[in-house]
Amino acid sequence: MSKLAAMKTPVFWAEGHPGRLDRENWTIEVTGACTKPRSFTWEDLNALPQKEVQGRLTSVTRWSVGGLWKGVALSTILDEVGMKPSCKYIRFWSVGMIYDTSIPLETALREKSLLAHSFDGEYLTEDYGGPVRAFIPYLWGYKSAKSVVKIELNEKYVSGYWEKRGYTDSGEIEPGRCRDINAGGEVKLIPGGDEVQF
Ligand SMILES: Nc1nc2c(c(=O)[nH]1)N[C@H]1C(S)=C(S)[C@@H](COP(=O)(O)O)O[C@H]1N2
Ligand SMILES: [Mo]
Numbered sequence: 001m002s003k004l005a006a007m008k009t010p011v012f013w014a015e016g017h018p019g020r021l022d023r024e025n026w027t028i029e030v031t032g033a034c035t036k037p038r039s040f041t042w043e044d045l046n047a048l049p050q051k052e053v054q055g056r057l058t059s060v061t062r063w064s065v066g067g068l069w070k071g072v073a074l075s076t077i078l079d080e081v082g083m084k085p086s087c088k089y090i091r092f093w094s095v096g097m098i099y100d101t102s103i104p105l106e107t108a109l110r111e112k113s114l115l116a117h118s119f120d121g122e123y124l125t126e127d128y129g130g131p132v133r134a135f136i137p138y139l140w141g142y143k144s145a146k147s148v149v150k151i152e153l154n155e156k157y158v159s160g161y162w163e164k165r166g167y168t169d170s171g172e173i174e175p176g177r178c179r180d181i182n183a184g185g186e187v188k189l190i191p192g193g194d195e196v197q198f
Contacts, residue, residue, distance in 0.1 A: 003120045004128045007181050009065045011127045014161060015098035018147055023123065023131040028115070032091075032153035035082035042131060045115065048072045048080070053112040055137035057144055058178065058196045060167055065181035066198065069135045071116035074108045083153055091152040091160070092134045092145035101143050101160035103136055103171070112137050112195070115148065137195040139171035 011017075026042045040048075051073045058064040074090065091102040107113060116135035117123060124130030129146025136143045142162040163169050175192035179185045182198075190196050 002122055002125050002128065003067065004065065005125070007065065008185075009128065009181050010059070010061075010063060012059070012141075013146070015094070015096055018095045018126060021095065021126050021131060021147060026131040028132060028148055028151060030077065030081045030151045030153070033084040033087035033155055034078075034153050035084065037081060040077070040080075045072055045117070045132065048076055051076075051114060053114060053135075053137075055112045055135065056196045056198075057135065057137065057141050058173055058190070059141040062177060063179040063181055063185070064190070064196050064198070066196075067120040067182075069112075069114055069116045070118040070121075071114040071132065071135065073111075074113045074115060074134075077115060077151070078108065078153070081153070086155045087153040089154045089157050091154055091158060092148050093150035093152070094129075094145045095147040095149050097149070099145060099161045100158075101134075101145050101163065101171075102154065102158055103134075103139060103143050107136060107138055110138060136171075138173075140167065140173055142167055143171040 027039045029039045031037045052070045056064045056066040089102045090108040093100045114135040133146045134144045173192045178190045
C-alpha cells in the first residue's frame with residue numbers, strides 16, 4: 001500500500017476514477033503561449049532535472065497531507081517550451097479532459113510548484129494522480145490537477161472544473177480548522193494565505 005493510502009489520504013476524482021494508467025507511455029502535451037510547443041514523454045520528464053520539495057497538499061474540504069514530493073519544477077517545463085511574455089496563466093488538464101484548473105504564472109514559477117511523480121520515495125499511484133500530477137502547495141488542493149495530460153499556457157484566465165462549481169478562482173488557502181492527515185486526522189488551525197506548514 002502506498003504511504004498516502006496507508007495514511008488514509010482521501011482520494012478525489014470528481015470526474016470519476018480513470019482506472020489503470022500506463023506510466024511508461026505517459027505523455028503531457030504543452031501548448032499555447034510558447035515558441036516551442038511540444039509533448040513530454042515519461043522518459044523526457046525523467047531526463048529533466050528532478051526536484052524534491054517538502055510540502056503539503058491542502059484541501060478546501062479541510063484536510064492536509066505533507067511529505068516529500070518529487071518531480072520536475074514547473075519553471076523547468078516553461079523554460080523548455082520557450083514561454084512567451086504574454087503567458088499569464090497555466091491551465092492543467094487531467095486524463096479524460098473533463099477536469100481542468102488554472103493558476104497564475106507567478107505561482108507556477110514558485111520554488112515548490114511541480115509536475116510531481118513521487119511522494120515520499122514512491123511513484124504516485126492512479127488514486128493519487130499518478131503517473132504525473134500538478135503539486136501546487138501554495139493554493140487549495142483543487143489547483144493540483146491529477147494525472148495531467150495537457151498544459152496550456154494562456155494569456156487569459158479560464159475557470160476550471162471546481163471554480164465553475166463555486167470554489168474561488170484564486171484558490172487562496174483560507175484560515176480555519178484543518179485535519180492533519182499525517183497526525184491521524186487531528187484537527188489543527190491554519191492561518192491561511194500561503195502554504196500550510198504544521
Ligand atoms: N483530475 C482531478 N484532479 C484533482 C481532483 C479531481 O477531482 N480530479 N480533485 C482535486 C482536489 S479538490 C484535491 S483536494 C486534490 C486531492 O488529491 P488526492 O485525491 O490525491 O488526495 O486533488 C485535486 N485534483
Ligand atoms: Mo479538495
